[in-house]
Amino acid sequence: MSISSETKINLLLQDWPLGTVSATSWLNQKGYSNQLLNRYKKSRWLESFDTGALRRVGDSVSYEGAIYTLQHQLALSIHPGGRAALSLLGKAHYLELAQSKVDLFGAEKEVLPAWFKNTDWGIKLDYHQSSFLPAEIGMTEVTVKSFSIKVSSAARAMMECLYLATSSLDLVECYQLMEGMNNLRPNSVQQLLEQCNSIKVKRLFLYMAEKADHQWVQYLTIEEIDMGKGKRSFVKNGSYVSKYQITVPKEMEKNGKQTL
Structure with a gap:
């Protein structure tokens, strides 16, 4: 592996939060060709997560880590809402209600990538495409492991519960x-x-x-x-x-x- 490609993988891993995936399309846009990514896989830096996404070798990725990718790399407004958002906000009173499934909300034309839909996240995920509320209002950030994602604030989450x-x-x-x-x-x-x-x-x-x-x-x-x-x-x-x-x-x- 050349010095330049070693430098590039080091730079990539420095900004790659543990527990998240990276979309191949985003990596390509950042100058990481498919050929270079294949070299990284052969060198055991990266491994395929699903078609269209990669993760660090041996890393464990939860659905929250995939939400990070949707928001930060693919610029989608898709986010945990309703009871799931209340759980992520640390509202202990709502934890039991949120455990059986997670409701995700996104704009009407926002589509989940195939690699997200094809993955068994260990919990039921329901995706709702709706414009009953603008994407940019009533949102807040929560820290999960080593990264942050946007989720509905308590007020917006309450409205999402009523919507459903x-x-x-x-x-x-x-x-x-x-x-x-x-x-x-x-x-x-x-x-x-x-x-x-x-x-x-x-x-x-x-x-x-x-x-x-x-x-x-x-x-x-x-x-x-x-x-x-x-x-x-x-x-x-x-x-x-x-x-x-x-x-x-x-x-x-x-x-x-x-x-x-």
Whole structure:
């Protein structure tokens, strides 16, 4: 191996966080040809992760390490959201709820690379392509091992949970999550609600926040939020809430904060 190629691999490994992969397309753009990458593999510096991606020899990569690659190398907005984001934010109250699967969110036209989809990450991953919230707002960074990734903030994660809710049980669980959201920043919540294009999410979010008696609700400017028109029914045989023109599970409307 020539001195130049040794120097290049050293430079590459210096900026390559443990626990992550590198996309071959990104490496090519950085001046690492497929021929050079093959030489690195033969020299046991790198190994194939899947078609289109490489990792350090012997390194263990979790789905978070792949998210790092999607965000930092492929410039995708794909991120852990909903309950998974709450777990990554260190909200111990939500850990059990997040263990069975991870919900990933991305823009409508963002596609997961084949190497990501073909890998068994040891946990169920559901990918949701949606533009109900702009990609750039309500995000925060968390450190995982030796790298950082963007995940939904608590407020955005709560809205993502509501977006995915399809049953009475889902909504009751969402309310239980909302009960723990007592320290959200009103300015961030206001921005998210104003730019959210899901009437369902906005009405349910405000209804639940108000029912949970969170103090930050009083600092929101509700008239600046487009709540849509007409009634919305989210469950069958539920209870109607006239203020928000929504039908919610009976057990949610009937019971108070302490008994739900």
